[in-house]
Amino acid sequence: MSLAQRPTSVRELFRLSDRISFLYVERGVVNREANAITVATPKGVVHVPSAAIGCLLIGPGTSVTHQAMSLMAQSGMTSVWVGEAAVRYYAHGAPLTRSSRLVEAQAHLVSRPKDRLRVAREMYLRRFPGEAVGGLSMEQLRGREGARVRAAYKSESERTGVPWRRRQYNPEDFATGDAVNQALSAANHCLYGIVHTVIVSLACSPALGFVHNGTERAFVFDIADLYKTEMTVPVAFEVAAMANEDTELDIPAATRRLFRDRQHSGGLLGRCTRDVKELLLGPDEAASEPMGDVVMLWDERGASVAGGVNYDEVYEVPW
Incomplete structure (x- = not known):
């Protein structure tokens, strides 16, 4: 896999509501093969479509590679580190949406x-x-x-x-x-x-x-x-x-x-x-979709304004 591979855009991913809810992994190795997550345990290797899973519950005795975490982040799969039997929460990964x-x-x-x-x-x-x-x-x-x-x-x-x-x-x-x-x-x-x-x-x-x-x-x-x-x-x-x-x-x-x-x-x-x-x-x-990859600027008059604009060129600013 090329390290320069383009990350999947938000619009190319499965909606969260259409995904499988969670997968619990305990005492295994989570890795990446192409655009799939692999889970290796003593019983064998399972391939998991990363964009189709909402949450990976990572239990004790599990190792996760850097490439697996990279793919999960790109595909919007949330990683949650949990205790044995999934009864404790320790940490979680990144969000799917980029809107605030x-x-x-x-x-x-x-x-x-x-x-x-x-x-x-x-x-x-x-x-x-x-x-x-x-x-x-x-x-x-x-x-x-x-x-x-x-x-x-x-x-x-x-x-x-x-x-x-x-x-x-x-x-x-x-x-x-x-x-x-x-x-x-x-x-x-x-x-x-x-x-x-x-x-x-x-x-x-x-x-x-x-x-x-x-x-x-x-x-x-x-x-x-x-x-x-x-x-x-x-x-x-x-x-x-x-x-x-x-x-x-x-x-x-x-x-x-x-x-x-x-x-x-x-x-x-x-x-x-x-x-x-x-x-x-x-x-x-x-019912409307949240904005993604759009940076706005707060305005005290109540409406946000577009980011990425040099407002010195838009407005006459007294110095």
Whole structure:
């Protein structure tokens, strides 16, 4: 491969919403062959079309070559370094879009309490449609959310026959949780990886949350919460039911496989992309594509002006 090979332009790539959500690699070597990512493990070598994957979850014991990282960056595949069983986040790679439109809207909304509360209410409505939340405070929203989540746990417990006591896990010792709590942790962290991919691919800030606050992944947790009662909670209880039948079941692996299938059939990448855009821009403006490779200059009168212009030649500047 020539080192001078032209990077793929944004317009030549797959839309994020059309990609496969994630690929988890553990104890392997990630390399590059032409325009494909190769993953070598003791079982063999797998070729992965780089532009068709949204996120590569890089687990323990994995080596990644410089050429592989270069291709992933060019094709907009987000790299997320995670812990064993994909239950910890360490770092992530570069965004797919080159526009700052969404992150500017995000910063504008999150820095204004009334707008921030409005977005938080809209997030609640997307999770639990049909409720009147127009006058609710954040405290009241949290109370309603807690009641609805408890009801979801109870419903899944009754559906699968898996006993449920409470959400309890030790971040430092994954194995101490019971089967359903282990599966919940594994499913949630897969969900966080996908959501994190969407957020950074759209060049939004993972740290600027509307409901969550004070962590570098506040917005990731905000968006992930939109899908938990629909996706990760049912998956976790189903895996726990499988574990009751098979005591040798690898719970994290089984959870990843089932969650992968469930989110694919549910079109999670497309939904997540649409939700982030609509929450930050509104449904009408979200339908348009963000600008790419366009540098604008801020103007105090409210409208941006074109970059790459010598304004000494455009305006008469008094010295």
